[in-house]
Amino acid sequence: xxxxxxxxxxxxxxxxxxxxxxxxxFSKELNQKxxxxxxxxxxxxxxxxxxxxxxxxxxxxxxxxxGKK
Amino acid sequence: MxxxxxxxxxxxxxxxxxxxTCPGCGNGIVAQAILWAIDDSGIDFxxxxxxxxxxxxxxxxxxxxxxxxxxxxHGRAIAFATGLKLAAPNMKIIVTAGDGxxxxxxxNHFIHACRRNIDLTMICVNNQIYGMTGGQIAPTTxxxxxxxxxxxxxxERPFDLSKIAIAAGATxxxxxxxxxxxxxxxxxxxxxxxxxxxxVEIISQCPVQYGKVLKKRNDAVAMLMDYKERSINLxxxxxxxxxxxxxxxxVGEFVEERNVPELTQEIxxxxxxxxxxxxx
Ligand SMILES: Cc1ncc(C[n+]2csc(CCOP(=O)(O)OP(=O)(O)O)c2C)c(N)n1
Ligand code: SF4
Ligand code: SF4
Ligand code: SF4
Ligand SMILES: [Mg+2]
Numbered sequence: 001x002x003x004x005x006x007x008x009x010x011x012x013x014x015x016x017x018x019x020x021x022x023x024x025x026f027s028k029e030l031n032q033k034x035x036x037x038x039x040x041x042x043x044x045x046x047x048x049x050x051x052x053x054x055x056x057x058x059x060x061x062x063x064x065x066x067g068k069k
Numbered sequence: 070m071x072x073x074x075x076x077x078x079x080x081x082x083x084x085x086x087x088x089x090t091c092p093g094c095g096n097g098i099v100a101q102a103i104l105w106a107i108d109d110s111g112i113d114f115x116x117x118x119x120x121x122x123x124x125x126x127x128x129x130x131x132x133x134x135x136x137x138x139x140x141x142x143h144g145r146a147i148a149f150a151t152g153l154k155l156a157a158p159n160m161k162i163i164v165t166a167g168d169g170x171x172x173x174x175x176x177n178h179f180i181h182a183c184r185r186n187i188d189l190t191m192i193c194v195n196n197q198i199y200g201m202t203g204g205q206i207a208p209t210t211x212x213x214x215x216x217x218x219x220x221x222x223x224x225e226r227p228f229d230l231s232k233i234a235i236a237a238g239a240t241x242x243x244x245x246x247x248x249x250x251x252x253x254x255x256x257x258x259x260x261x262x263x264x265x266x267x268x269v270e271i272i273s274q275c276p277v278q279y280g281k282v283l284k285k286r287n288d289a290v291a292m293l294m295d296y297k298e299r300s301i302n303l304x305x306x307x308x309x310x311x312x313x314x315x316x317x318x319x320v321g322e323f324v325e326e327r328n329v330p331e332l333t334q335e336i337x338x339x340x341x342x343x344x345x346x347x348x349x
Binding site: 001003008010011012013014017018035054055056057058059062064 | 075076077087088090091094096097101105247289290293
């Protein structure tokens, strides 16, 4: 499972760029900080590689390998 | 709304995770790599202490990390850490400082810690600029870069910090960019366990102050991808000519030397010898 803390996100786009499977895309809505944040648009394609988590400078993404993608 | 799922590294923070860095700043990637390495080490967080300098990178552990953190004066992080290590030799001490802190105002502390081989882990976030004060030239700023204080381009040659550490005698020296976050985590875990002075340099994006030099202002993604393009592993770099390495960033673990006298152990040995003489 990918969990995004949308209001912690600063909208840098790194998680979207480092995802090898194009699972994430920028939201159309703005968050509390006034930036577009990542949304999961293709969860089925996720390979749980954790890139989006380990590259997020603001610890706003959590990937849990709980087996049920 | 608070994230219903807790970050795996949340347990190391004093409260909520709330960095005040600019969007896309490399400091947060380095912060994660440090904490993942600590997680891997299996050593209790209370046995770690952090000493940080002044600069954006100084805010990686301070005040966020929930263990002892000393946020000290600019350029003096290694000096404070040296005292702390001598007073508490069993602590794992991690120094975080910027490239300016390390190689300009704190340059002498840096080379002498390498020479003394004191058991500290130095994490140097090299964003090639003075980030916090508004983008002035640092000793690491690449040749011809336009900065706040070099509007016509820098005419100075930059320092290669890892080379300095090697020449000054550091017994563990490595460099990665923030693009190699996974390798960085493994290297920091090794550096923590290394019994001597370890120097880990990270080329890290400052999309605001250095980004404007590259005309990639606020574009952290472009800077990361640029690191990906330009990074070359040291084994591969050895096979190339100097001209082919122009603009490349050589990454990898350069030095890992054991059985070199370490300062705190040497002082302990002297202390014990002196005690034995008194008792005779
Ligand atoms: C004794 C002293 N001199 C100068 C300063 C101003 N100052 C604050 S941070 C800094 C440099 C920051 O650059 P760096 O160490 O590379 O850290 P960064 O912000 O880039 O992470 C300077 C010169 C200071 N705080 N104290
Ligand atoms: S990497 Fe983090 S801060 Fe940047 S866009 Fe993704 S979630 Fe937001
Ligand atoms: S875990 Fe990997 S594949 Fe899944 S969303 Fe994150 S980066 Fe993409
Ligand atoms: S000025 Fe640069 S180094 Fe400092 S927080 Fe902003 S992006 Fe990061
Ligand atoms: Mg700097």
